[in-house]
Amino acid sequence: MEAQSYISLAKTKKNQKQNQTGQTLGYILVWACGFAAIATVFWIIGYVLSQGFQVINYEFLFTRPAGGVSGEGGISTTIVSTVYLVVLTLVIVTPLGVGAAIYLVEYAGDATKESKLVAFLVQAARTGVEVLAGVPSIVFGLFGFSLFVLYLKFGFSLLSASLSGAALVLPTIIRTSEEALLTVPRAYREGSLSLGATRWHTIYSVVLPTALPGIVTGIVLSVGRIIAETAIFWVTLGGSFYLPQSIMHSGRSLALHVYMLASETRAFDKAMGTAAILIMTIVILNLGINLLSRRLTARVSGK
Amino acid sequence: MTSENHFDKFKIDKLEVFYGDFRAIKNVKMTIRSNAITSIIGPSGCGKSTFLRAFNRMNDLIPNTVTNGQVIKDDVDIQKLDVVELRKCVGMIFQRPNPFPKSIFDNVAYGPRAHGLKSQAQLEEIVERSLRQAVLWEEVKDVLQRSALSLSGGQQQRLCIARALAVEPDVLLMDEPASALDPIASLKIEELLQELKRAFTIIIVTHNMQQAARASDFTAFFNMDEDRAGYLVEYDETIKVFTNPEKRLTEDYISGRFG
Numbered sequence: 001m002e003a004q005s006y007i008s009l010a011k012t013k014k015n016q017k018q019n020q021t022g023q024t025l026g027y028i029l030v031w032a033c034g035f036a037a038i039a040t041v042f043w044i045i046g047y048v049l050s051q052g053f054q055v056i057n058y059e060f061l062f063t064r065p066a067g068g069v070s071g072e073g074g075i076s077t078t079i080v081s082t083v084y085l086v087v088l089t090l091v092i093v094t095p096l097g098v099g100a101a102i103y104l105v106e107y108a109g110d111a112t113k114e115s116k117l118v119a120f121l122v123q124a125a126r127t128g129v130e131v132l133a134g135v136p137s138i139v140f141g142l143f144g145f146s147l148f149v150l151y152l153k154f155g156f157s158l159l160s161a162s163l164s165g166a167a168l169v170l171p172t173i174i175r176t177s178e179e180a181l182l183t184v185p186r187a188y189r190e191g192s193l194s195l196g197a198t199r200w201h202t203i204y205s206v207v208l209p210t211a212l213p214g215i216v217t218g219i220v221l222s223v224g225r226i227i228a229e230t231a232i233f234w235v236t237l238g239g240s241f242y243l244p245q246s247i248m249h250s251g252r253s254l255a256l257h258v259y260m261l262a263s264e265t266r267a268f269d270k271a272m273g274t275a276a277i278l279i280m281t282i283v284i285l286n287l288g289i290n291l292l293s294r295r296l297t298a299r300v301s302g303k
Numbered sequence: 304m305t306s307e308n309h310f311d312k313f314k315i316d317k318l319e320v321f322y323g324d325f326r327a328i329k330n331v332k333m334t335i336r337s338n339a340i341t342s343i344i345g346p347s348g349c350g351k352s353t354f355l356r357a358f359n360r361m362n363d364l365i366p367n368t369v370t371n372g373q374v375i376k377d378d379v380d381i382q383k384l385d386v387v388e389l390r391k392c393v394g395m396i397f398q399r400p401n402p403f404p405k406s407i408f409d410n411v412a413y414g415p416r417a418h419g420l421k422s423q424a425q426l427e428e429i430v431e432r433s434l435r436q437a438v439l440w441e442e443v444k445d446v447l448q449r450s451a452l453s454l455s456g457g458q459q460q461r462l463c464i465a466r467a468l469a470v471e472p473d474v475l476l477m478d479e480p481a482s483a484l485d486p487i488a489s490l491k492i493e494e495l496l497q498e499l500k501r502a503f504t505i506i507i508v509t510h511n512m513q514q515a516a517r518a519s520d521f522t523a524f525f526n527m528d529e530d531r532a533g534y535l536v537e538y539d540e541t542i543k544v545f546t547n548p549e550k551r552l553t554e555d556y557i558s559g560r561f562g
Contacts, residue, residue, distance in 0.1 A: 187401035
């Protein structure tokens with residue numbers, strides 16, 4: 001009865017009018033918020049790009065920075081250092097993070113039921129991952145500086161930086177991989193095991209391929225993070241603008257170069273130029289992820 | 304039903320399965336005949352699926368599960384078999400079709416590959432043979448590289464049957480294999496079962512009483528006791544169970560008075 005009376009109330013003309021005004025107001029409000037947010041984003045990107053493109057030319061891209069307070073030279077070695085840093089970090093962190101996620105999802109469940117100690121350790125690991133995900137990057141930098149740079153005597157080097165970077169993105173990789181693995185239906189696992197496949201074969205041939213789009217998303221998010229971070233690499237990678245000859249050499253990533261140009265030189269225009277390259281890299285990376293993960297998802301879902 | 308090529312495939316004695324403290328089935332004692340279809344019927348929660356999953360030790364996958372008593376297959380206690388070997392011989396079809404998100408070919412080739420077969424020629428042979436056995440070959444022979452998920456539900460279920468057949472089992476366990484399918488696809492599966500029972504021992508859990516009556520040679524009726532544990536009420540040739548059951552409870556159930 002009550003539901004009916006609501007309906008009849010809503011049908012009166014006065015109410016309809018009020019509803020419509022409410023609708024329009026809400027629509028305008030939401031539209032304005034959306035517009036403001038998107039406009040801000042485009043404004044920032046547009047500003048950096050338009051400022052940056054004034055200094056970007058062939059020479060800027062293909063010569064190394066010359067150092068000094070005038071900020072002479074280009075950014076060639078910083079591009080190469082960034083690529084080295086990203087690749088090396090991924091090589092370290094991917095097997096570690098995905099492996100940990102596989103353990104947590106596929107094996108820890110059983111182990112925790114068999115032993116209280118394992119249950120406690122797994123819970124501690126999960127909490128640790130959660131906490132680490134929220135720790136500022138400079139904290140990882142300080143950790144990497146004292147452990148890798150000083151104690152293990154790796155010095156300011158690609159190796160120290162990649163290990164610290166790996167520690168930084170490890171929680172992201174573990175969490176996204178864990179979530180991806182959890183979405184794989186149990187029916188797939190049971191189907192595989194019922195055919196006499198071993199547990200590892202099941203994980204390797206059914207579970208991982210199905211979870212791949214999610215895992216890849218986590219990896220690409222991490223790449224973005226490594227490209228964008230400065231503080232952590234300031235204290236582990238050093239800042240040499242020469243081309244790193246080995247993983248034991250110091251280097252300078254793009255983001256670090258932007259920071260150094262802006263804080264230590266007069267070449268603010270070149271900082272903008274570098275930032276523009278950085279932004280474009282991230283845009284291209286994001287488009288790439290979307291394409292890749294759409295392809296992978298399509299392959300997995302069979303469309 | 305009494306020709307010589309039938310023998311006792313499984314002997315089950317005092318079988319009990321516990322999930323933690325909960326006893327899901329108790330004191331089941333029966334034999335399963337080879338090259339026949341044995342259907343297991345009973346109300347929801349009476350432990351039919353648990354019983355079925357005892358044959359290939361799928362219950363082992365659930366932590367805290369304890370299985371007591373014996374399931375003897377071809378004179379060997381299955382607890383003493385290597386679980387991988389056991390599952391190679393005892394295939395399983397699930398309630399919902401669960402093809403892997405791979406091509407039709409890769410789905411059927413999955414089992415043989417998991418057991419180490421690499422030769423492409425042999426794999427092709429097995430895939431074709433299995434798909435023919437599952438009466439799916441004619442429908443998919445030109446699209447073997449297409450994703451298995453592009454098939455209809457009934458086709459997917461036959462694909463799962465082909466996938467199970469590819470590892471050359473001698474027993475097929477089916478957990479309500481047609482309940483997620485439309486009546487026509489369901490009937491196709493039933494026809495397929497009649498073909499398959501010449502070569503395989505089939506145990507099928509079903510909710511559908513007509514299906515049990517139509518398709519099976521033997522019928523086991525399970526019920527839930529007061530302590531919620533499932534137990535075997537009656538087990539006999541299907542025609543006997545459905546026309547002249549020994550127990551009052553069975554009669555009540557098949558005539559739809561409860562369950």
